[in-house]
């Protein structure tokens with residue numbers, strides 16, 4: 084989405100970036116080699132599953148066979164669609180400049196970021212545009228100051244302070260530390276104050292910090308709506324992630340974000356198995372040493388019928404929720420449910436190649452003069468849409484100029500319900516194609532927060548997508564992927580000193 088920030092990379096950020104590129108700790112050291120897992124399965128080839136394959140390879144070395152199961156398209160919620168001559172992003176689209184794992188992936192894969200096309204944001208209250216970003220930074224600043232006092236500036240400081248703590252996870256992971264639950268991972272970043280964020284609504288938290296109700300309604304709600312399709316009553320942790328998603332410097336992957344997923348599969352030398360996993364059961368077998376060893380039997384249905392194979396370690400990288408995936412777990416005690424409690428929020432992404440009805444936005448000037456590319460919406464009765472944006476292709480051609488609004492071009496509408504013909508006719512004067520995708524996009528963040536699902540479902544059976552109940556984003560899946568790979572490695576080799584360590588912040592300071 085658009086930018087409203089006054090943000091530049093801080094010194095702190097640069098320091099972290101610098102740290103990132105210093106040596107990686109040595110992995111899979113020699114004594115461990117006798118007892119390595121032989122086969123690992125990953126279920127799901129979205130960014131979570133493919134990043135897991137990448138980090139599992141890093142942790143367990145070249146000897147292990149890694150199979151990645153995917154029932155749909157590689158990329159999952161990262162997907163693009165072709166309209167006329169170009170491809171456009173349908174799902175997850177923007178990446179924060181401090182999302183270090185995503186940055187690292189495009190670097191090792193040699194994929195450039197997409198060329199930037201400047202954008203301009205406005206906020207629609209259901210009747211008219213109540214705020215329109217100007218080309219001039221100073222004008223935006225004065226308008227904001229006039230209307231909201233120092234709320235905007237303070238919000239940036241607040242988000243940055245959260246981001247500062249969030250960034251600690253990269254250092255912990257760099258040193259091989261892992262966490263056995265989402266709560267512990269979140270606690271390691273920002274101690275109790277971060278757990279409190281997960282337990283409170285963004286509204287409560289920001290009101291507590293002294294932000295005004297008007298600011299919440301006019302500025303914060305449009306941001307949570309465009310990023311999570313939900314109100315300011317989402318938990319404050321995912322709320323802060325949403326607000327960071329309104330920073331400047333957001334980027335995307337040239338050619339489409341899903342390229343990272345296929346790149347990671349290839350880079351990790353994993354085998355992609357195009358099949359739907361139907362069940363996972365536990366099998367116990369006597370081993371050569373006389374002790375028993377347990378394996379996971381993964382059953383799946385592909386084009387050539389159904390089959391099953393045995394694995395030492397399994398990572399589930401798809402939400403175990405109604406409508407997302409249907410996997411039966413058998414033989415486990417305590418039992419593992421196919422679906423955890425809680426629902427995923429529907430966000431309908433509608434891409435329209437058409438001509439915008441300027442009067443829908445209450446705009447009066449000529450369409451050719453309308454330069455806004457991102458329209459956010461307040462939480463009012465009038466807006467059945469969450470956002471409306473002018474889309475640029477996933478790859479920006481050399482001589483590309485965003486078409487003006489008096490011409491037919493591609494617009495993306497987010498809404499929680501599919502758009503009716505009547506609603507389309509309201510927003511657009513005419514169109515020649517409509518492409519709709521109904522995503523179960525991210526969790527429905529209701530409070531009080533229900534029990535967050537565990538990372539560890541069984542000894543060597545892991546659940547990567549549990550992290551989405553703290554916040555759902557590409558980087559969150561990537562962080563969880565690395566955590567699960569480290570956790571699998573640390574548990575396999577019984578390195579308890581690398582799991583759930585307290586006070587890492589102080590302990591690692593000495594090592595810097």
Ligand SMILES: Cc1cc2nc3c(=O)[nH]c(=O)nc-3n(C[C@H](O)[C@H](O)[C@H](O)COP(=O)(O)OP(=O)(O)OC[C@H]3O[C@@H](n4cnc5c(N)ncnc54)[C@H](O)[C@@H]3O)c2cc1C
Pocket residue numbers: 084126127128129130131132152153154155156157158159160161173174175176177178358359360361400401402407408409410430432522523524525548555556557558560
């Ligand atoms: C409309 C929309 C906009 C978004 N915007 C952003 C954004 O701007 N920035 C951002 O960071 N994030 C954004 N997100 C969130 C982001 O896309 C997700 O958090 C992220 O892509 C999740 O990746 P994942 O790999 O964990 O899950 P998924 O991408 O859902 O991957 C799971 C995969 O598992 C497969 N699968 C399911 N069941 C089975 C089975 N039984 N057997 C085999 N395979 C199975 C699925 O087909 C799927 O490919 C957005 C999401 C949506 C929907």
Ligand SMILES: *[C@@H]1O[C@H](CO)[C@@H](O)[C@H](O)[C@H]1NC(C)=O
Pocket residue numbers: 275278279282531532
């Ligand atoms: C958050 O809420 C849950 C459930 O109400 C509770 O068990 C937990 O202790 C709370 N945590 C914090 C840090 O308040």
Ligand SMILES: *[C@@H]1O[C@H](CO)[C@@H](O)[C@H](O)[C@H]1NC(C)=O
Pocket residue numbers: 440441442443444508509510511512
């Ligand atoms: C355009 O929007 C206005 C205001 O919502 C509406 O009255 C009109 O019917 C819409 N469609 C056309 C074709 O003008």
Ligand SMILES: *[C@@H]1O[C@H](CO)[C@@H](O)[C@H](O)[C@H]1NC(C)=O
Pocket residue numbers: 451487489490
């Ligand atoms: C859009 O407006 C520009 C500038 O006024 C004009 O040059 C162009 O011909 C218009 N395009 C269409 C399709 O009307």
Ligand SMILES: *[C@@H]1O[C@H](CO)[C@@H](O)[C@H](O)[C@H]1NC(C)=O
Pocket residue numbers: 463464
């Ligand atoms: C929304 O509509 C309902 C019923 O039409 C009305 O009671 C309520 O006041 C409206 N809310 C706002 C914020 O306009």
